[in-house]
Amino acid sequence: MTTPVQDLSFFDDIKAYVGFTDADAAALAGFEPLVAPHYERIADHFYECILAHPKAHAAIRGGEAQVNRLKRTLVDWMRTGLLGPHDERYYHRRTRIGRVHVQIDLPQQYMLTAMDVFRIDLRQVVEETYAGEAEGRRRLNDAVDRLLDMELAIMLQTYKEDSEDRLRRKERLATIGQLAAGIGHDLRNPLGVIESSLYLLRRRDHDEKVSRHLEKISAQVKICGEIITDLMEMARNRPPKRSRVDVGALIADVVASVPVPPDVTVLQVVDECVEIDADPGLLRQALANLVSNAALALESSGGRIRVSGEALEREVVLTVADDGPGFDPATLSQAFEPLVTGREQGVGLGLALVQSIARRHGGSAEAENRMDGPGAVIRIRLPRTEADEAGAEEEV
Amino acid sequence: VSRKRAVLVVDDNVALAENIGEILCEEGFDAQVANSGTEALDRLTSGTFDLVITDMRMPGMDGLEVLRAIKRQWPVLPVVVVTAFSREQRIHDALADGAVDVLPKPVDLDALLAVVGRVG
Numbered sequence: 001m002t003t004p005v006q007d008l009s010f011f012d013d014i015k016a017y018v019g020f021t022d023a024d025a026a027a028l029a030g031f032e033p034l035v036a037p038h039y040e041r042i043a044d045h046f047y048e049c050i051l052a053h054p055k056a057h058a059a060i061r062g063g064e065a066q067v068n069r070l071k072r073t074l075v076d077w078m079r080t081g082l083l084g085p086h087d088e089r090y091y092h093r094r095t096r097i098g099r100v101h102v103q104i105d106l107p108q109q110y111m112l113t114a115m116d117v118f119r120i121d122l123r124q125v126v127e128e129t130y131a132g133e134a135e136g137r138r139r140l141n142d143a144v145d146r147l148l149d150m151e152l153a154i155m156l157q158t159y160k161e162d163s164e165d166r167l168r169r170k171e172r173l174a175t176i177g178q179l180a181a182g183i184g185h186d187l188r189n190p191l192g193v194i195e196s197s198l199y200l201l202r203r204r205d206h207d208e209k210v211s212r213h214l215e216k217i218s219a220q221v222k223i224c225g226e227i228i229t230d231l232m233e234m235a236r237n238r239p240p241k242r243s244r245v246d247v248g249a250l251i252a253d254v255v256a257s258v259p260v261p262p263d264v265t266v267l268q269v270v271d272e273c274v275e276i277d278a279d280p281g282l283l284r285q286a287l288a289n290l291v292s293n294a295a296l297a298l299e300s301s302g303g304r305i306r307v308s309g310e311a312l313e314r315e316v317v318l319t320v321a322d323d324g325p326g327f328d329p330a331t332l333s334q335a336f337e338p339l340v341t342g343r344e345q346g347v348g349l350g351l352a353l354v355q356s357i358a359r360r361h362g363g364s365a366e367a368e369n370r371m372d373g374p375g376a377v378i379r380i381r382l383p384r385t386e387a388d389e390a391g392a393e394e395e396v
Numbered sequence: 397v398s399r400k401r402a403v404l405v406v407d408d409n410v411a412l413a414e415n416i417g418e419i420l421c422e423e424g425f426d427a428q429v430a431n432s433g434t435e436a437l438d439r440l441t442s443g444t445f446d447l448v449i450t451d452m453r454m455p456g457m458d459g460l461e462v463l464r465a466i467k468r469q470w471p472v473l474p475v476v477v478v479t480a481f482s483r484e485q486r487i488h489d490a491l492a493d494g495a496v497d498v499l500p501k502p503v504d505l506d507a508l509l510a511v512v513g514r515v516g
Contacts, residue, residue, distance in 0.1 A: 185453075188480055189409045192502050196415035199505045203422070225502055 011091035014153045024143035025084050031140055032082040034129050035122070039078055042121045043071040049117045056114070059106040081147060091154065098158025102166065111155050119148050169337070173234065173356075176338055176349075180231035187228055194221050219259075230349050233285060234338070240279035240360050242386065247274040247309035247316060254287045255307060260295040263302030270309040276316045277385045278361055283318075286357040289350040290320035290378050297324030297376060315363070316384055321377040326369040335367040351378070358382060400426040402443070403512060406436040406450035406462060407478075416449065416508070423509060433457025437465055445473065447515060449508070451501075452479035452486065460489060467494045474515045478503055 008016065035042075047067050050056045060066055077097070084090065101111060122144050130137035198218050206214065248270040255266050276283075287307070294305040303323040310317045327335060338352035355365040363382035370377055403425045407413035413429040420427035428443070430436035433456055436448065448466060452459035463475050477490040480501035487498045497511050 185480060188501055189412060193409065193411040193415060195502060196412060196419065196505060200415065200418055200422070 009088065009091075010157065011086075011088060011150075011154070014150050015086070018146040018149050020086070020143075020146040020150060023139075024146055025086055027140055027143045028082045028147060029084060031126075031129075031143075032079065035078065035082060035125050038121075038125050039075045040071075042078070042118065042125075043074045045121055046074060046114065046117055047071060050110070050114060053110075055107060056110045059101075059104045059110075061104075081151065086147075086150075094151065094154045095158040098155040099162050101155065101159055102162040108156070108159060111152065111159070115148055115152050119144070122148075172338055173237075173352075176231075177235035177237065180235040184228045184232040184235070187224070191221060191224055191228070195225075227349070230285070230289070230353050233282075234349060234353055234356065237356065237360070240282055240357075242277045242279055245276050245278050245280045245283060247276055247311075247318070250280065250283060251287065251307050251309055251318075254284055254291055258288050258291045258295065260291075260305070261299055261302065264295055264298045265304050266291070267304060267306045268308070269306060271311050274309050274311040274316055275384075276382060278382060279357075282357045282360070283382075286354045286380060287318060287320070289354050290380075293350055293378075294320055294322035294324065294376070297322050301325075303375075311384070314384055316382050318380040318382070319377060321370060321375060323370070323373060323375040326374050326376045327367060329369075332367060332369065336365060354378070354380065362386070400424060401446045402426045402428070404436060404439055404445045404448045405429045406431075406433065406448060406454075406459075408432060408451065408454040416503075416505075419505060419509070420512065423512075425512070433459075433462040433465070436462055437469075440466065440470065440473075447512060448473060448475045449512070450475060450477055452477055452490070460486070460493065463490060463493050463495055476508075476511055476515070478508075 047070065050060065051067070060070070062069075080090070080093075101108075123141060126137055126140045126144065130140060194217070198214060198221065202214055202218070248268075251268050251270055255268055260266060291305060291307060298305065301324060306319070306321045308317075308319045308321075310319070336351050336355040338349060351365070351367065358365040358380045361382045363380060366379045366381070368377050368379075369375065401424075403417075403420050405413045405416045405420070405427060407416070407429070408431055410429075410431055413431060417427040417429045428439060428445075430439050433450075433454060436450065439445075440448070448462075450459045450462050454462075457465070459477050459479065463477060466473055466475055471494075474496040475494065477495045477498045478501055479486060479490070479498060490498050496515050499508060499511065
């Protein structure tokens with residue numbers, strides 16, 4: 001017998017393998033109200049086991065507050081798992097959990113062991129609820145097993161994909177780093193000669209054409225210098241030196257220093273008194289890269305750049321949006337990969353550096369195309385203080 | 397008439413050393429260049445200087461060694477070190493060994509002139 005498995009999505013494939021049917025989904029949905037009173041107890045037990053185990057505990061760095069948030073997430077996970085619908089949307093939401101596990105460096109074996117803690121608790125509820133009904137008990141236990149096995153399969157699969165991505169990226173960055181440090185040093189010297197020659201020439205009177213071209217050369221040399229600075233910064237990958245940063249002042253400073261074409265307007269929108277514990281130099285470099293990218297996207301068309309800073313409960317979100325052509329859908333998913341660029345002229349370091357700076361602060365960077373028209377949006381999410389860092393990760 | 401202040405520019409990059417020398421000459425200094433640490437020490441032995449500007453990274457004697465050799469022989473001669481090393485330890489070493497100032501590379505020429513004007 002042949003089965004056309006090639007056309008099945010990953011989720012449909014594992015569903016087919018464990019034999020998860022609509023009847024299982026219906027049994028679980030019917031069971032949900034009976035489990036609901038036990039959610040809190042099961043979540044408590046689940047985290048008790050994790051916290052009792054040093055190597056698993058290590059992945060949770062945010063203390064009791066984080067555990068309480070995680071418990072709420074787990075209750076939600078149980079509810080939505082039992083209720084379904086177990087469709088592709090469900091699958092995509094579930095994949096994020098595997099990713100979070102990679103982010104927090106949870107060793108893979110604890111996904112299996114933790115799932116068993118959960119399975120045993122759930123079975124116990126089944127036993128209690130269906131004490132006298134062997135058939136109902138068996139049906140429900142089967143459905144629970146199938147569901148949890150699917151959850152595990154999804155978790156492990158996304159975990160694997162994400163770890164591989166991480167490794168590839170790390171290797172790539174290490175190679176770039178070695179190259180960058182060498183090339184950067186070597187290019188600094190000739191650039192220094194050009195700069196000092198320009199310095200000598202610019203002090204003399206020239207006709208308009210010579211002056212104009214000297215200014216052009218000077219501006220381009222400055223850009224070269226910035227590319228080298230980015231390269232070296234990538235290579236150094238230094239940890240942030242944090243101090244209190246006034247986000248409004250930082251944005252104003254960056255906007256004032258990055259040249260934009262005359263038909264481009266830059267709008268600054270900042271909540272009142274947004275402050276963050278961050279490395280001002282690194283943050284400035286990240287934002288300058290984003291504004292400079294947006295300005296390049298609008299070079300031929302003109303348009304608007306919106307730079308905003310917004311304070312949420314535990315994080316600050318810096319957003320740079322433009323109404324240029326936006327990301328090519330083909331490059332969007334790789335927007336932060338080093339050496340990937342959507343521009344004809346461009347090394348593809350800017351966004352990689354932005355992401356690296358965000359990550360070094362315990363934050364993240366996101367890229368998307370605008371919903372309300374053409375244009376690109378880049379968001380940097382940063383924990384407000386170092387103490388918020390651990391808490392920011394489990395928001396799935 | 398007081399003599400021009402004499403500055404020795406030490407950099408293994410010949411063109412860069414020449415340019416910095418030329419800028420200093422335009423600013424009214426008597427600037428000379430040396431393209432290695434040993435050449436710098438030879439020139440210092442045969443002439444009189446008021447200030448040395450040396451690059452950090454050079455083949456043979458590096459800037460720190462030049463600085464230390466100068467401090468042994470001419471303890472009061474001011475030395476400015478220019479470095480692309482952003483590592484704080486190197487900057488700290490240079491200052492501890494008696495550099496009057498450490499300037500980052502790429503050199504901001506206005507900043508360099510300001511330092512030279514102050515100590516030269």
